[in-house]
Amino acid sequence: xxxxxxxxxxxxxxxxxxxxxxxxxxxxxxxxxxxxxxxxxxxxxxxxxxxxxxxxxxxxxxxxxxxxxxxxxxxxxxxxxxxxxxxxxxxxxxxxxxxxxxxxxxxxxxxxxxxxxxxxxxxxxxxxxxxxxxxxxxxxxxxxxxxxxxxxxxxxxxxxxxxxxxxxxxxxxxxxxxxxxxxxxxxxxxxxxxxxxxxxxxxxxxxxxxxxxxxxxxxxxxxxxxxxxxxxxxxxxxxxxxxxxxxxxxxxxxxxxxxxxxxxxxxxxxxxxxxxxxxxxxxxxxxxxxxxxxxxxxxxxxxxxxxxxxxxxxxxxxxxxxxxxxxxxxxxxxxxxxxxxxxxxxxxxxxxxxxxxxxxxxxxxxxxxxxxxxxxxxxxxxxxxxxxxxxxxxxxxxxxxxxxxxxxxxxxxxxxxxxxxxxxxxxxxxxxxxxxxxxxxxxxxxxxxxxxxxxxxxxxxxxxxxxxxxxxxxxxxxxxxxxxxxxxxxxxxxxxxxxxxxxxxxxxxxxxxxxxxxxxxxxxxxxxxxxxxxxxxxxxxxxxxxxxxxxxxxxxxxxxxxxxxxxxxx
Amino acid sequence: xxxxxxxxxxxxxxxxxxxxxxxxxxxxxxxxxxxxxxxxxxxxxxxxxxxxxxxxxxxxxxxxxxxxxxxxxxxxxxxxxxxxxxxxxxxxxxxxxxxxxxxxxxxxxxxxxxxxxxxxxxxxxxxxxxxxxxxxxxxxxxxxxxxxxxxxxxxxxxxxxxxxxxxxxxxxxxxxxxxxxxxxxxxxxxxxxxxxxxxxxxxxxxxxxxxxxxxxxxxxxxxxxxxxxxxxxxxxxxxxxxxxxxxxxxxx
Numbered sequence: 001x002x003x004x005x006x007x008x009x010x011x012x013x014x015x016x017x018x019x020x021x022x023x024x025x026x027x028x029x030x031x032x033x034x035x036x037x038x039x040x041x042x043x044x045x046x047x048x049x050x051x052x053x054x055x056x057x058x059x060x061x062x063x064x065x066x067x068x069x070x071x072x073x074x075x076x077x078x079x080x081x082x083x084x085x086x087x088x089x090x091x092x093x094x095x096x097x098x099x100x101x102x103x104x105x106x107x108x109x110x111x112x113x114x115x116x117x118x119x120x121x122x123x124x125x126x127x128x129x130x131x132x133x134x135x136x137x138x139x140x141x142x143x144x145x146x147x148x149x150x151x152x153x154x155x156x157x158x159x160x161x162x163x164x165x166x167x168x169x170x171x172x173x174x175x176x177x178x179x180x181x182x183x184x185x186x187x188x189x190x191x192x193x194x195x196x197x198x199x200x201x202x203x204x205x206x207x208x209x210x211x212x213x214x215x216x217x218x219x220x221x222x223x224x225x226x227x228x229x230x231x232x233x234x235x236x237x238x239x240x241x242x243x244x245x246x247x248x249x250x251x252x253x254x255x256x257x258x259x260x261x262x263x264x265x266x267x268x269x270x271x272x273x274x275x276x277x278x279x280x281x282x283x284x285x286x287x288x289x290x291x292x293x294x295x296x297x298x299x300x301x302x303x304x305x306x307x308x309x310x311x312x313x314x315x316x317x318x319x320x321x322x323x324x325x326x327x328x329x330x331x332x333x334x335x336x337x338x339x340x341x342x343x344x345x346x347x348x349x350x351x352x353x354x355x356x357x358x359x360x361x362x363x364x365x366x367x368x369x370x371x372x373x374x375x376x377x378x379x380x381x382x383x384x385x386x387x388x389x390x391x392x393x394x395x396x397x398x399x400x401x402x403x404x405x406x407x408x409x410x411x412x413x414x415x416x417x418x419x420x421x422x423x424x425x426x427x428x429x430x431x432x433x434x435x436x437x438x439x440x441x442x443x444x445x446x447x448x449x450x451x452x453x454x455x456x457x458x459x460x461x462x463x464x465x466x467x468x469x470x471x472x473x474x475x476x477x478x479x480x481x482x483x484x485x486x487x488x489x490x491x492x493x494x495x496x497x498x499x500x501x502x503x504x505x506x507x508x509x510x511x512x513x514x515x516x517x518x519x520x521x522x523x524x525x526x527x528x529x530x531x532x533x534x535x536x537x538x539x540x541x542x543x544x545x546x547x548x549x550x551x552x553x554x555x556x557x558x559x560x561x562x563x564x565x566x567x568x569x570x
Numbered sequence: 571x572x573x574x575x576x577x578x579x580x581x582x583x584x585x586x587x588x589x590x591x592x593x594x595x596x597x598x599x600x601x602x603x604x605x606x607x608x609x610x611x612x613x614x615x616x617x618x619x620x621x622x623x624x625x626x627x628x629x630x631x632x633x634x635x636x637x638x639x640x641x642x643x644x645x646x647x648x649x650x651x652x653x654x655x656x657x658x659x660x661x662x663x664x665x666x667x668x669x670x671x672x673x674x675x676x677x678x679x680x681x682x683x684x685x686x687x688x689x690x691x692x693x694x695x696x697x698x699x700x701x702x703x704x705x706x707x708x709x710x711x712x713x714x715x716x717x718x719x720x721x722x723x724x725x726x727x728x729x730x731x732x733x734x735x736x737x738x739x740x741x742x743x744x745x746x747x748x749x750x751x752x753x754x755x756x757x758x759x760x761x762x763x764x765x766x767x768x769x770x771x772x773x774x775x776x777x778x779x780x781x782x783x784x785x786x787x788x789x790x791x792x793x794x795x796x797x798x799x800x801x802x803x804x805x806x807x808x809x810x811x812x813x814x815x816x817x818x819x820x821x822x
Binding site: 016048049051053054058059060065066067070073074075079080082083084085086088181182183184204222223224225226227344345346347349350351388389390401402403404406407408411413415439440441490491493494495 | 650653654655656658662679681685686687688689690692694696697698699700701702703740741743747766769770771774775776779787788790791792793794795796797798799800801803804805806807809810820
């Protein structure tokens, strides 16, 4: 029997970037906010032993315990979906800060093109550029409308960067802090890309170039280039994360609290409103009902979709009819790239998660697709994140993967190998979607989320074209051997690729094409908001967090407004 | 070098964040592949009085078996991982680096029992793109795989695995890699991948996990381990060589 607790104004389900932003903004506006976090409390002091590749990068210390909850996966509807028993392709997180603790800090604004992809593509290339199996649509919000919120998120996070990307949307102000240091490795890329006629610029980074105080009065330290960012927390408080910015900001108001070990299993709905959530205390097994005026889903995009599905809120997507919005437009990314083997040794073990240079010449519609068999593209970057010895054993073509030659070659090439990688945009396809698994359950008896996904022809064509571009840059950089990435075939959930999963709870201008409106308010329940990369109708050629942060700030404004006046925000 | 390194404690560092005090050997002293002083005896890890980072004695002398119940199995494992990462003119191999002990110890813990992984049924083989679908834990897979390695040695060469020539061991390991060996509940290719990955982990993880003895694998690879900062060197055009530091230096 569940115990019913005292009502609060706002609940966030999950406390990462989105939950922290809602917490801070709503608590500042005087609302009583409660964050329900299934994981544990943690802060900078818990990252003091973080220079440990094995514990954090290989054994995933900060990541979700899959024995409690995972997803099931199949490449197509014809296959039997089976559990993702081990972490691989993407890294789900838990604990305070969520993925915002272990991210690398690449902080992009999606291109103006992304938000109006359907109308801009149709206008330039005609309606038949892609087959109707690709479900691209405009987002219902434009870059210009979102710009003030991009600006706000960047100022909260203190993003280090330079306004030198000729393809970026217009900025209302400069980056809050200057770009990170241009290292010899980055300069090689800069020189080669410039020579080829492209426009390289420093990657916008949440590893700060100098110490910074944000508008909320939170301090972020200067990055030490220690080389332990992705999969790690920052021991210096130099990688902007929710637990050093928005969460302390929320707590200072006196209106905010986080309840840990609280795993939400259902959103409770009555009529056209939600009344709160049901959660399980994972330490005692006790069940609680937490009533609230407003419920905001701010866990990872997969869990947001799952919670709506198990709660029966919204119509499930049906790939046969195209009806139903919930679970539709799941997208991922493809990763074109090239590896270069050099003669000289380089300081590859030094670095930072977002220490890099990029070009956008082949992203979005920044180049002509008239003669190409795909749309969109990728940002192409060299990053010097700090490579570590267990995971990094570079081998030129035809080298054995074990034994004497392996040892010699992997040791020799460890300090002599660079990569250029692209984040290839991923477009939604009618056969790629999220649903509920009929067979497997999590530790609380709730069905697992089921992922049906495979790479599409569009993905393969984009990947092939851009892989060739990266190989040309790598050659120009002076690599003695260039190894271009293999063409992609079937999506494989085993090797790590990227934790940039999108869709499933998409936003839009009409209930006919989306789960939430452009304020991220659920079409079927006006006091329910759903936030995160699940809102993206397609995935762009960048990391998602900058755009998630902007959408969250915009939604926070809407939630404060809603809590005063009620009703639909659109 | 170790002495110099000791001058920079973590506390000191945190007090003076941003000040370049890291000890390093100037750029250009590359030659990482020649003239390297390694222990050619290939001594079994755990018997020496190696010094850890910062000159602190390491705890390797307390090493022992936690998972395997007899030395015969452990010796097969040891020889197999040595073939994957052999001792050579660059330096020690997997045995001297303690990788077999690392693997044994890991198999006795969360890794061996798949504690953080979804192990609920029903179990089906699935497609390769769906990943690990075995009911077996890693500890069970290792024990089975090692027994079959020894069986294969007896079948092919009428000797136990540990008595084979290197090339004969390689033939058997290759057969596992090519998925030519029958295993129960798991493919031999999967076992090979586990074994290779575990070897690399034992070779290159911080010495606190009982492998990478004396940080010698880091020295070979020129990975500096747990350095507090590179801010003073990140723009250096030359390769910078460091004396590596282990997480044992954090225990103060």
